[in-house]
Amino acid sequence: MLQLLFVGLAALAGLAGGGCRPESPAARLARELKGAIAERAKPTGTVRTFDIEAAPAELPLIEGGKLRVWAYNGRVPGPELRIRLGDTLRVRFTNRLPQPTTIHWHGVRVPNAMDGVPHVTQPPVEPGGSFTYEFTPKDAGTFWFHPHVRSSEQVERGLYGVLIVEDPTPPPYARDVVWVLDDWLLDETRQVFDRFNTPHDLMHDGRWGNFVTVNGRTDTTLAARGGERIRLRLLNASNGRIYAPEFAGLDPQIIAVDGLYLARPIPLGRFELAPGNRLDLDITMPAAPASRSLAVVDQFYAERPNHLADVVIDGTGPRAPSFASPARARVPSWSTGLQIPVTKEFRIDARRGGDYGIEWTFNGVAFAGHEHHGPPMLTLERGGWVRLRFVNDSFRLHPIHLHGTFFRLLARNGVPVDEPFFRDTVLMHSKETIDIGLVPLDAGKWMMHCHILEHAEAGMMMLFEVRG
């Protein structure tokens, strides 16, 4: 009784549970996250084991020609790993490449030791070597995996795959389709241009290719029936290219961004799918389409649109089942987050120097927090709400990606932004300032980097530490 009374009084006075001091605004924001995402994994005991080998391969990817690539299990994209929430993923990985490598599980909240960052969370896997990754994802959603060693070369050569963690009870879509977007820079012999991290790529927005593929093809077609309701998962696996996909004649709703469901579905509109980003779309095919074949076109640069794929609607299928689009119970609004002082500001710019003649830096430091590059510039306490600011002092694009945590975009150029979703990657435009809010939940040394892989390779990756 006395305890109940105390709890009641504490609530009235705005006191933190168990403590006697008033709850700080940041503590209140941290508390808003409770129950919105899982704090820890809940393994059911089911272990799903996959063998993955990275090796050179020759594949008929573009115009039927034999393209020499590096591939996971001889495929580009690599094998689709599909498990259920609660399953434990075990990947027995072997490196048959001529270079060391690792696998990073992009967007998955893994134990730090499974994060695939060379010399930080594990030694690189040498040619001929192997490593077993094992973890239980905390979240259902669309994730992906790729090397974190020389990724500007290894991802470009074809090393990436999709990891889908299904809900315990997946929503009853007629079909669940994955489109992996990538672009390839081919030389005049129609092979992967084998100079990487060129001054041009470093000074601009990374390496942009001359062939855009969806699932490794230039002629991807989604054959559907009128009335069908499809879940379409998009992933941008490009080194640098950003896509703004437009679905003429269709009305896609976004149900998940970077894996996690939204608070509520929103129309696709113009969404800038930067390298690393994922989008899950809920699309009901029209029963009477304006045209049988509907083009999906990237309009990021409206003057240079790219045809991505076609949706071909033939006849009518079973009527779309009626069910509410999946959504999260809630995504904290963190609307008062901008009233809390910035925890740390990072200024982003390039300068002469480094292995490539140009390096990209956070606060003037390349590879901050890595061995021989100074201590981590950011140390956070587990469970505390923080606000980070990124100031782009350059004219280039920078998709900022954090390992080990989701975040919410709070503002662009000081103007509040209310996205009803979390992200793990957000695009910064030329000379733009962004503010993000987050609560780190997993201790360890985590990477924060630009997902334009050439920028990362030239220094735009730093380590931050989460204690506790």
Ligand SMILES: [Cu+2]
């Ligand atoms: Cu960048």
